[in-house]
Amino acid sequence: MRLRRAFFERYTPAVARDLLGCRLVRIDGGRRLSGVIVETEAYRGSRDPASHAYAGRTSRNAVMFGPAGCAYVYFTMGMHHCLNVTTEFPGTPGAVLLRAIEPLEGVSEMVRNRGSGAPAHIADGPGRLTKALAIDRRLNGEDLVTSEALWLESGSRPARIETSGRIGISKGTARRWRFFVEGSGFVSSGRPAAKAQNP
DNA sequence: TAATGGATGTTCT
DNA sequence: GAACATCCATTAT
Numbered sequence: 210m211r212l213r214r215a216f217f218e219r220y221t222p223a224v225a226r227d228l229l230g231c232r233l234v235r236i237d238g239g240r241r242l243s244g245v246i247v248e249t250e251a252y253r254g255s256r257d258p259a260s261h262a263y264a265g266r267t268s269r270n271a272v273m274f275g276p277a278g279c280a281y282v283y284f285t286m287g288m289h290h291c292l293n294v295t296t297e298f299p300g301t302p303g304a305v306l307l308r309a310i311e312p313l314e315g316v317s318e319m320v321r322n323r324g325s326g327a328p329a330h331i332a333d334g335p336g337r338l339t340k341a342l343a344i345d346r347r348l349n350g351e352d353l354v355t356s357e358a359l360w361l362e363s364g365s366r367p368a369r370i371e372t373s374g375r376i377g378i379s380k381g382t383a384r385r386w387r388f389f390v391e392g393s394g395f396v397s398s399g400r401p402a403a404k405a406q407n408p
Numbered sequence: 409t410a411a412t413g414g415a416t417g418t419t420c421t
Numbered sequence: 422g423a424a425c426a427t428c429c430a431t432t433a434t
Contacts, residue, residue: 250426259426269419286427287416293426306426325429336427377426399427 212361214354217277221296221303225251226388228294230364233310235342236357242318242342244310244332245364247393250375251386252293254302259381262302272350273302280351280359282344289336290345294353294361308376308387309333311395312341334397367391374401 212231217224226249234243252260254273261270261283272281273295281293281304296303310332312319319331319341332338339345344359353360369391374382376399389396 252426261426264420267420283426284418286425287418289416289427291426308426334427375426379425402426 210363211354212278212363214276214278217294217296218298219296221253221305222251222386222388224294224296224303225249225305225386226370227366228305228307228361229370229388229390230367232313232362232364233307233342233359234362235344235359237315237318237322237343240315240318242312242315244312244314246307246309247311247367248307248309248333248387248389248396250306250308250388251296252304252306253297257381257384259375259378259384260302260304262304266302270302273304275299275350276352277303278352278354280344280348280353280356282339282346282349284346285336290339291335292339292342292344292348306335307338308335309389309393309395309397310338311393329394333395334399367393376401378402 228246228249231246254262262273266274277296279295293304293306312331323341332341367390371391372385373387375387382402
């Protein structure tokens with residue numbers, strides 16, 4: 210069953226946790242690609258220095274300030290795209306970064322999209338995930354509640370959920386807003402950012 | 409297995 | 422001009 214708007218209109222870390230076990234579905238060239246979400250991170254607004262929305266609304270992060278349940282796709286590090294889902298309510302920015310999935314349908318398509326292919330590492334990282342699913346900025350702002358190209362479906366909650374600090378950030382490292390399925394084997398290998406120190 | 413550094417381009421100061 | 426929610430190959434242990 211497709212997730213409805215109300216699922217996303219909640220406290221962002223709660224959405225990030227509840228997305229574990231849900232299915233991400235992508236229609237690419239008429240083919241159905243999908244996988245179970247095994248790793249997410251929560252990003253909020255003016256109180257979260259690691260968030261793109263921390264310094265206020267810009268043309269890049271505008272989607273985070275809009276309705277919940279939409280795709281926020283941005284280009285990072287000169288080479289990669291990252292896929293987020295917006296949360297909370299218009300005017301209160303929030304988004305969940307989808308960091309890894311366990312591939313289910315269209316695995317051979319995903320391997321082809323990725324080019325170099327270690328089979329166990331098709332989508333175990335935010336950049337790898339978007340490349341495997343052929344996601345780029347054309348999907349920025351896509352409404353996942355109604356879209357025919359990209360959406361989320363409910364699943365079964367994993368038995369064991371682990372948390373940690375978020376990966377690859379330099380501020381807001383104290384918050385344990387990364388959520389992943391313990392023992393999954395499809396979780397990214399990144400380590401949480403070290404806790405910030407006073408100079 | 410762990411650590412390092414290069415590729416690469418958009419965004420914001 | 423600096424920073425950046427990354428990935429991968431190469432080098433060192």
